[in-house]
Amino acid sequence: MADEKKDVSRRDFLKTAGVATGALVGGGVIGGLIGYNAKDGGNATKEGERSGGRADQSAGSPSGRMFFTNDHDFNILSEATERIFPEDDLGPGAIGLGVPYFIDHQLAGAYGNNEKEYMQGPFYAPQATQGYQSRLRRKDIFLQGIHKMEQEAQNRFETSFAELDGDQMDEIITAFQKDEVEMEGVSAAFFFRLLRSAVLEGAYSDPMYGGNKGMEGWKMKGFPGHQAAYIDKIDSEDFVEIDPQSLGGHH
């Protein structure tokens, strides 16, 4: 499976390669580009404890749903995000960080509706270099993708996706990554890329968006969030550890 990931990633992400691997010139994509060379499995992690995920909600928190109407779909999304960014000894995974709620909120708004994007037809199948050409909006792609993941789970294991073992979930996610699943109006590989990006966005965006709960994503990564200035620290020869700060806690 891992070698398959490697191949897929080359095709999907290194196509252009005009970009220095991992380079940040001009700021951008990118850090992860090198990483798309996947090799050994490594996806099968132990099931850790999870907090604040799935369909549980508590009053007064961002953990409410604006987009997903039923628990079933939301639980599938939650489990898939956790496979992409699992809890480990470094800290919480996607569910613990509130990533499923982040994605839910985003799908309900400008992101899910492609508000700032050119959505006029006609629509044609693109060359690989021409990018997003679907008539579907992201909210429709996510919902369809989740339904297809469930369908794959039923076809392959006669079990709901959310009830599968980690390895089985990974098999299905990898099938999407490799574009082996048929979707309508969009490719499975494109859905996978959207999903993967959304997970990282939820893990590391400001907690005011509903993910990165307790700034735990930033704490794991050593990113201090919103800091006014580093002018008195940037000359330091040593790595400087700084308690992160959120825009949300800054009124």
Add this chain to the structure above:
Amino acid sequence: MATTLDKVDVVTVGAGWTGGIIAAEAAKAGLKVVSIERGRERGTEDFLRVHDEYRYAIRYELMQDLSKETITFRNKRDQRALPMRTMGSFLLGEGLGGAGTHWNGQTWRFLPYDFEIKTLSDKKYGADKLGPEYQLQDWGITYDELEPYYDTFEKTAGLSGDDTNPFAGKRSNPFPTPPMKKTPILQKFENATKDLGYTAFMIPSANLSEAYTNPDGQTINACMYCGFCERFGCEYGAKTSPEITVIPTARETGNFEVRFHSNVVEVLHEGGKATGVRYVNWMSGEEFIQPAETVVLTSYVMNNAKLLMVSDIGEMYDPKTGRGTLGRNYCYQILPGATGFFDEQFNTFMGAGSLGMAIDDFNGDNFDHSDLDFLHGSLLTMTQTGVRPIATNPVPPDTPSWGAEFKKASIENYTRVLSVGSEGASLPHRDNYLTLDPTYKDAYGVPLLQLTYNFTDQDRALHKFITEKAVEIMEEMGAKQTIGSNPITDYDIVPYQTTHNTGGTVMGADPATSVVNNYLQHWDMDNLFVVGAGNFAHNGGYNPTGTVGALAYRAAEGIIKYSKEGGSLV
């Protein structure tokens, strides 16, 4: 039915760097100026909560609303061009300040070689070293002629730098402010390049090392190294931008107005003269005609070319015959580089958009190309612009792209990776050009601009060469693992590369191969000026804004002169 407004002396399309510079200079000279800007008013006070990677860097808060207008793209002529539906390869700006609000601020002068590239290359390496399909041409202006305008722009910007680049063109004045801090990361690059026999120097920076008041009386503050520059506005007013310099300068004259939410859809003309512009206020839906003595196109590369095309001004470039000039010589850049993985942690999350060091040993014609299969080159840099956690997830090769191993490696390496970067020059090719799309339209019913572009053999050879140099430097810096860029194949509009698009409305000395003369005055219409990176006859191995600013000051001088004397300026 359009409402016709009172005539003004000068109308500019857009209020970014070029529109702002022309507005400031023309308004100071007593001309009445209106800038028609499709975006919103904005300024430093809007950026107090700007440290939000998701909103600004990932969801492109400050960028053009593509639902209204985008471009179409294909790699080559036998493909169907399709719309760029989401932002990707480059980031188009919108609103007061334009792309000058969200830029990094790395502000260069092109090399003397750039402006005479055809003459000098032919002389040294024989005619058409690259072959006739590469449409190299001189710019119709020399470095020495442009130097005073570079000087003016640098003073407006308060540029921070040192004057130690041995390959730079002659300067009439030192940098207005001292260089930025030479951080430990930059020192590492300086030491490695020195050991290799190269000369590193600080990147000229429009994030200022100290507070500075420019000749127009506008103050730019000192940079705080907060690490949120490119794709963001500056909450300190410490990144030189149009809205804190030339726009207030223009406004203080009382001769200047910016009209917001107003999208120009056509340049009007009659009898070989521009008469004004037609625009739509997209809030009210009303259509207006703004008559003007002089019309100046100061929007981005793409839109300047498009407005000329839809207004039927000039001869469209035809790649089959090589005839025509409008849309010709579209260029971009390539970004070879090397990524190094270290055991030690660096403060990579701190930084500033222009904080960095560079070497020019492999830029322009600073090295001999006799035995090489390409021309020109690239600067090589180590920048510390502030890496942010959503976009930056570096992992070594052979790591999965998701799951437990990915998570661990991307967190581990977030502060343990440095990159040597570059901006490889892009030379014009017969098959790379701009035209109008036959199918897709913008929100106003006007055709989208169509881009036909692919990397060339020149690009591939240069990319390989510069990658090798980058790897050499990174290894000298002591990385435990160094990964060079993958070779380039086809240009892909999806991943972000660089917002250094050039050409399409090229300047020159010959109307057969250029759209405007060296005052950026249209060859066919004396009272029409077209200003921006679209004027570049090719793209150099640097960020373009320094040269764009210099050209805008040159055009402003021409516009003022034209207002008094009329006629062709050359």
